[in-house]
Amino acid sequence: MAPATIANIYALLLGFATAGLLASAYQVCAQKPLSFRLLDDRPGAALACVPLLTFGAPFVIMRNTVRGRLRQGRRFEYAMIATMLACFWSLMSGTVIVSIIQHLPW
Template identity: 50%
Template sequence: MSPDALNSLFSLCIGFALAGALTSGYQALVHRPAGFGLLQEGAAPKTFAAVPFLVFAAPFIIMRNTLRGAKVERRRVEFVMLATVLAGFWSMMSGTFFLMTLRAAGLLA
């Protein structure tokens, strides 16, 4: 495996792990699952604070909603595959940003 492919795989894994940790922490604090409904509370400071949270938590929320919809609503395989690719790409981008931030802060070599 090339170093670039390994770096992309590591970013993907870090992105999903970060998204899962954020949504699990949110659910532990407020006793309800995180979702995109956090943005529908109007122009309030709480809504603006939800945007950075959702940027990093979105891959987990997308996959949770997709897998739940595949079982409950009998969604087509193509829709599940498209949502999985979208969540994977989003996870890789957020993982890359997170790793670049750690490198810039001097926490990673």
């Protein structure tokens, strides 16, 4: 396997792991699951919610996709498109996290 492929898989997995960690930590602290409705709940706090949702969105998208498929019987095509979107988002946020880690002064 090419080194670039391994780096992309690592970034994808790191993005999903970070999203799960942030969503779980938010749920422990706020006693409610992370949702995109945070932006509507408190307009003044929307700026503080953007970084949380930026890195936690892949988890929220996948959770909503699985729930929609199981509970509402949504079509497979919609689940596949949402999964591809969550994977792309996770890859991009994982790439940002990897570049931040690389630039830290260890």
